[in-house]
Each structure stands twice: as structure tokens, then as C-alpha cells.
Amino acid sequence: MPDTFRFSYYITSDSPTCPEIWKLGERMTLMPGAQLSNIGEKLSRLYYIVKGELALSVISADGRERICMFIRNNMFYGEAHLYREFPTLFRVFATTETVLLFFSLRRARALIDSNPAFRIALLNGQSQKISSMTGELVSLVIHTPEERVLNCLRDMAENTPVRHGGREVQISQQDIARILGLHRITVNKALASLKEQGHILYGRGRVMLLDQ
Numbered sequence: 001m002p003d004t005f006r007f008s009y010y011i012t013s014d015s016p017t018c019p020e021i022w023k024l025g026e027r028m029t030l031m032p033g034a035q036l037s038n039i040g041e042k043l044s045r046l047y048y049i050v051k052g053e054l055a056l057s058v059i060s061a062d063g064r065e066r067i068c069m070f071i072r073n074n075m076f077y078g079e080a081h082l083y084r085e086f087p088t089l090f091r092v093f094a095t096t097e098t099v100l101l102f103f104s105l106r107r108a109r110a111l112i113d114s115n116p117a118f119r120i121a122l123l124n125g126q127s128q129k130i131s132s133m134t135g136e137l138v139s140l141v142i143h144t145p146e147e148r149v150l151n152c153l154r155d156m157a158e159n160t161p162v163r164h165g166g167r168e169v170q171i172s173q174q175d176i177a178r179i180l181g182l183h184r185i186t187v188n189k190a191l192a193s194l195k196e197q198g199h200i201l202y203g204r205g206r207v208m209l210l211d212q
Contacts (some may be wrong), residue, residue: 021121030098030100033093036077038088038091039088040088042086045102046078047078047100048102049075049098050100052097053070053095054077055070055094057178060181069133076121076125145186145187146190148190149191152176154209166210169206171205
């Protein structure tokens with residue numbers, strides 16, 4: 001299976017960690033599963049991830065929840081509301097213990113004008129989100145379900161050490177379906193095909209990507 005196109009669902013800003021920004025906002029902590037905002041809410045704050053991970057999900061036309069992306073350290077969330085007020089399109093929740101800074105929108109707008117480090121970090125994060133979502137649209141056009149599942153698993157396993165001839169990802173078929181927007185039956189068929197081709201082994205709640 002050719003690896004012709006890859007993009008990441010996991011977005012971490014490549015801007016350097018900036019203690020200067022840490023001094024500007026108020027701090028809060030979310031525990032795993034805690035919701036930061038829901039679909040249809042109007043945000044009154046801009047958030048900055050100091051440590052941890054947030055998932056952004058939407059509801060598909062058939063009522064299924066789909067995770068669009070995961071954002072990590074040094075990323076902002078809520079920047080679209082700096083420019084215009086509208087109900088948010090995403091449900092946002094923590095996947096791990098997550099430390100955030102928050103700023104009122106008025107304060108954030110002032111910092112964009114006065115603080116270069118804040119401005120650069122904001123623009124850097126926006127460009128990476130756009131790149132990821134554009135990559136996902138391309139993937140929908142050029143990849144089969146098997147290729148999309150395999151690329152997603154490779155993305156998740158990227159920083160996992162090789163053990164016993166492969167890299168193990170702790171994930172259920174339902175969660176793969178949520179990330180990719182596929183039916184669970186389609187995911188099941190894709191996993192079976194990838195196993196037959198020698199790319200993976202899988203069991204309940206885990207997938208092993210074989211070292212090739």
C-alpha cells in the first residue's frame with residue numbers, strides 16, 4: 001500500500017514554548033473527559049494549551065459524533081471568535097489532564113496588537129490547523145477506507161517505541177470510526193483487510209502496526 005500522502009490529526013505548534021505568554025492569562029485545569037465548550041455556544045474567551053490535549057468533534061448528518069482533530073501544547077482554541085461572534089461548530093473536551101490559560105476576547109485582541117510572541121504563536125497555530133483540515137479533505141478524495149485507517153493508526157503510533165516487531169495503539173474500532181467519520185462496519189472490514197495484507201494485528205481495544 002503506497003504511502004503517497006500523510007497528514008496528522010494531532011496538532012502541536014512548532015512555535016517555541018513561550019513562558020512570556022504564560023504570564024499573560026489566567027490558568028485552569030481540565031481532567032480527562034471534561035468539556036470545555038459545546039456545539040452552538042458563543043465563546044467569550046481565547047484558550048491556550050500549556051500542557052495536555054483537547055479533542056474537537058462535530059456531529060455528522062446521521063447523528064454520529066466525529067473527532068476532527070486533536071490540539072496539543074502551545075496551541076490556541078477559540079481564535080475564530082476574535083474576528084466575529086458566531087456559535088461554535090465543535091464540542092471540545094480534554095482527552096488527558098490539560099492545563100489551559102484563558103484570556104477574555106478583549107484582552108486577546110489587545111495582545112495581538114501589542115505582543116509579538118502572542119501574535120506569532122496565534123498565527124502559527126492557525127496555519128497548522130488549516131494545513132491539517134486541508135490534508136483531511138485531500139485524504140477523503142484520494143484514499144480508500146483501508147488507507148485512511150492505516151494512515152490514522154500510523155499517526156497515532158508515530159512516537160510509540162517498537163516492541164515485539166511492531167507499535168501498539170490502544171484504540172477501539174468505535175474510536176477509529178469517530179475520528180475518521182466512518183461506519184464501524186467499514187472500519188471492521190478495513191482492519192480485516194489490513195490484517196490480511198500483513199500491515200496489522202488487532203484485538204479488543206488495541207491495534208499492533210507491524211514493523212515493515
